[in-house]
Amino acid sequence: MWLGHELRNSKxxxxxxxxxxxxxxxxxxxxxxxxxxxxxxxLLDIDAAGDTSxxxxxxxxxxxxxxxxxDDDNTHLLFVGWGLTVVVVALxxxxxxxxxxxxxxxxxxxx
Amino acid sequence: MExxxxxxxxxxxVIMACGIHCVQIELKNAVTNAFGEGGxxxxxxxxxxxxxxRLQESVTRDEWQHILNLSSEFAFNCNPENIDxxxxxxxxxxxxxxxxxxxxxxxxxxxxxxxxxxxxxxxKLKGTVLSKLxxxxxxxxWTVGAAASFFFDHCLVIFHACxxxxxxxxxxxxxxxxxxxxxxxxxxxxxxxxxVLIRCFNKAHINQHFDWMQSCExxxxxxxxxxxxxxxxxxxxxxxxxxxxxxxSTEDCHKAVKSACKGREDGVTEHTRHFTKLNIFxxxxxxxxxxxxxxxxxxxxxxxxxxxxxxxxxxVAAATLKRHVMPTFAADEGVADLMHAAGKMEFCSExxxxxxxxxxxxxxxxxQLDSVDGNCSPAVIAAAERxxxxxxxxxxxxxxxxxxxLLWSMHSTCLPVPSILQFVESGVKEAKHVSATDRSxxxxxxxxxxGSCTPLGKAKSINPKLSxxxxxxxxxxxxSEMHASPHVQWSNNQECTQ
Numbered sequence: 001m002w003l004g005h006e007l008r009n010s011k012x013x014x015x016x017x018x019x020x021x022x023x024x025x026x027x028x029x030x031x032x033x034x035x036x037x038x039x040x041x042x043l044l045d046i047d048a049a050g051d052t053s054x055x056x057x058x059x060x061x062x063x064x065x066x067x068x069x070x071d072d073d074n075t076h077l078l079f080v081g082w083g084l085t086v087v088v089v090a091l092x093x094x095x096x097x098x099x100x101x102x103x104x105x106x107x108x109x110x111x
Numbered sequence: 112m113e114x115x116x117x118x119x120x121x122x123x124x125v126i127m128a129c130g131i132h133c134v135q136i137e138l139k140n141a142v143t144n145a146f147g148e149g150g151x152x153x154x155x156x157x158x159x160x161x162x163x164x165r166l167q168e169s170v171t172r173d174e175w176q177h178i179l180n181l182s183s184e185f186a187f188n189c190n191p192e193n194i195d196x197x198x199x200x201x202x203x204x205x206x207x208x209x210x211x212x213x214x215x216x217x218x219x220x221x222x223x224x225x226x227x228x229x230x231x232x233x234x235k236l237k238g239t240v241l242s243k244l245x246x247x248x249x250x251x252x253w254t255v256g257a258a259a260s261f262f263f264d265h266c267l268v269i270f271h272a273c274x275x276x277x278x279x280x281x282x283x284x285x286x287x288x289x290x291x292x293x294x295x296x297x298x299x300x301x302x303x304x305x306x307v308l309i310r311c312f313n314k315a316h317i318n319q320h321f322d323w324m325q326s327c328e329x330x331x332x333x334x335x336x337x338x339x340x341x342x343x344x345x346x347x348x349x350x351x352x353x354x355x356x357x358x359x360s361t362e363d364c365h366k367a368v369k370s371a372c373k374g375r376e377d378g379v380t381e382h383t384r385h386f387t388k389l390n391i392f393x394x395x396x397x398x399x400x401x402x403x404x405x406x407x408x409x410x411x412x413x414x415x416x417x418x419x420x421x422x423x424x425x426x427v428a429a430a431t432l433k434r435h436v437m438p439t440f441a442a443d444e445g446v447a448d449l450m451h452a453a454g455k456m457e458f459c460s461e462x463x464x465x466x467x468x469x470x471x472x473x474x475x476x477x478x479q480l481d482s483v484d485g486n487c488s489p490a491v492i493a494a495a496e497r498x499x500x501x502x503x504x505x506x507x508x509x510x511x512x513x514x515x516x517l518l519w520s521m522h523s524t525c526l527p528v529p530s531i532l533q534f535v536e537s538g539v540k541e542a543k544h545v546s547a548t549d550r551s552x553x554x555x556x557x558x559x560x561x562g563s564c565t566p567l568g569k570a571k572s573i574n575p576k577l578s579x580x581x582x583x584x585x586x587x588x589x590x591s592e593m594h595a596s597p598h599v600q601w602s603n604n605q606e607c608t609q
Contacts, residue, residue, distance in 0.1 A: 002594055015335075015529040017129070019536060028535045030563075034523040037508040038332035041534065043563030046556050061115050 003042055004067035007033060016060065018049070027059045122488075125411045129532040130341060131252070133403035134320050134348070138256075138312065139249040141396040145388055146305050154296055156305035160247045160258040162293040163269060166276065167244055169286045178279075179240050180231050182271035187228040189214070189267075210274055213298055217270050220303045221367055225264045240265040253321060256313025263310050263363075270297050300371045304385060307367040308392060315360030316351050316396070320344070324531050329462035330418065330506060331526050338528035339506075340462050341407040342416040343423050346475045347465055348404065352397050356389060364389065408479035414491040415525035417498055418505040422446050422458045426469055428495035430476040431487055437473040438499065494521055537563070566590055 010033045019026045027049035031042045045066075049059025146155045167175055199207065218224070229241055236242045240261075245251075247258035262269065276290035296302050323344065327337050337344075355361060368385040372378040406412060416427040422445070425438045440446040440456065446469065447457045456469040487495075494517055497503045503514045510519050529535075566586040571577070573585040 002597055005597065011523045011527070013527045013529060015532050015535050017532045017535040030529075030535050032333075032336060032527040032529055034527045036510060039336040039527045041333060041336075041563075043537075043560050046559050057115055 027056060029060060029063055125528065127406045127412065128403055130324050131321065131531045131533060134317060135250060137396040137399045138317055140399045141392045142249060142309060144395045145392040156302045156309060159293065159296040159302050159306060160262060162289055162296065163262060164244050164246050166286060166289045166293055169289055176241055178272045178275045179268060180229055182268045182275060183227065183229045183240055185271045186226045186267040214270060217297060218267065220300060220370055223363065224267050226267065240268050255309060256317055259306050259310035259313060262306055304367045304371050308364045308389060311361045311364045315355050320348055323463065325533060327462060335529050335531045335534045336527055337530040338412065338415040338525055339418040341530050342413060342427065343419055343463060343467060345404040345407050346472050347463060348400060352393065352400060355393055405479060408476065409483055410485040410487050414487060415528060417494055418521060418525060420460055420462055420506055421504060422469055423467060423472065424498060424505060426473045427476055428498040430473065430480055431495045432499060490520060
């Protein structure tokens with residue numbers, strides 16, 4: 001939740017890599033954004049995902065939903081293609097309003 | 112992703128593959144297409160490297176070190192001219208002579224084999240034959256190159272170690288089986304020449320670009336976020352791969368080929384065959400480079416290069432604007448004008464730690480831009496125009512002046528684009544550490560996420576007068592407080608509104 005709040009009004013970039021360290025399968029999702037004078041990285045999620053492109057896309061959708069106020073809000077649009085390893089760029093401009101609402105007049109049921 | 116409603120409009124997003132993986136796949140394609148893939152039923156250079164790793168893994172560490180100790184002693188003291196028969200039986204003498212003949216055959220492969228006697232009591236094993244070798248996998252970073260270098264350096268020791276393993280272990284035991292295969296593969300000069308080619312290619316090409324990608328923090332202060340330098344790196348990589356067949360970079364390979372062809376009746380034909388193989392190897396690598404790296408010179412990612420160092424950024428800006436001549440540079444920009452002497456302008460790049468031939472770079476960038484469709488956005492064109500006019504320097508991070516909005520727009524769009532994904536793996540490592548304590552998947556994830564934003568590095572960021580450990584603890588406390596306080600505030604807000 002804090003990450004979603006922090007990323008409001010930012011252009012964020014996502015780096016994904018599928019790893020399988022000693023039998024532990026993970027699709028690691030990292031977010032990167034520009035803060036004054038430097039780039040800043042944040043680990044979003046390391047949950048496992050299937051091997052197909054479709055399953056990987058679903059694996060990205062789930063953690064991106066955790067950044068949003070409500071699941072499937074049109075607030076965090078990913079700009080994505082898929083390959084063995086990909087870097088994804090996302091813009092979070094649209095989430096500003098929803099996050100402002102949450103911080104100023106929060107609703108306990110949404111938290 | 113599109114059916115899931117996760118994508119934004121096509122003209123706003125960029126997609127690219129990891130730079131390190133691209134370089135790695137260069138090697139993979141070149142090796143596979145020139146020599147074939149490895150496999151238990153295969154006899155080639157790659158399988159030879161795998162067998163060496165398997166042999167090392169098939170015996171205990173102590174056994175392996177003892178074998179290598181004896182083998183290094185043999186390699187150090189061996190005199191091919193004088194074989195000590197001692198009190199051997201005729202059969203033993205025959206076997207020993209047979210081994211020495213094969214050993215001399217391998218010894219003639221190259222003149223640069225290491226013949227150092229190892230110190231079994233040494234604690235520092237790195238660089239010695241006792242160091243543990245990682246499994247050479249083509250898709251795993253530098254492992255194949257490291258294995259090839261190790262094999263080349265300690266070829267004679269490994270050869271003797273194979274014979275020792277064959278002698279010590281029964282024929283039904285795995286080490287004997289592997290050592291027999293490896294021994295047979297090592298005698299074949301073809302495998303050796305191919306292995307040397309892999310080593311040369313790694314040393315001359317792969318290693319330096321890996322090193323740069325893993326160490327450069329130019330402008331962004333973060334490893335792996337070098338999108339603005341990737342177009343220049345593409346140019347440097349292309350230049351390197353063009354020159355790899357000549358000069359000193361493949362000297363060892365040429366020597367190995369020369370030794371392999373020496374004394375053969377079909378020497379000239381063999382030499383031509385090896386040279387053709389080298390050609391195929393390099394061409395495969397270059398084809399792959401030009402398949403994956405042009406993403407960095409596409410209209411969507413080329414704007415990132417406008418934030419590179421001054422002279423290279425100017426060249427990119429002029430090419431983006433399709434100006435007919437390349438820009439000129441003042442003497443204080445670090446550009447050496449060698450047009451009259453050598454027909455080039457040279458810039459010593461601090462970010463790349465290499466000299467960039469700006470004239471060739473200009474031609475290269477224009478070729479790349481001509482080969483792709485699409486135009487840059489109006490904002491990029493405006494930035495390029497201001498850059499060409501000398502009104503802005505995008506290689507600085509001061510957003511406070513008149514160009515602040517432009518700088519912020521360009522930087523926030525282009526600079527955080529990850530150029531490599533190695534840092535992403537740290538997340539997997541965090542998960543692996545956590546999983547060692549048998550925690551559930553959800554807890555593993557939480558701890559990995561928390562760990563990733565916790566300042567655990569070695570820095571005296573809080574108080575330089577205090578020790579590293581104290582600084583680290585204080586930084587962790589401060590970070591925890593910073594992350595927790597908004598939640599406390601939100602919780603309080605909720606209670607107030609209820």
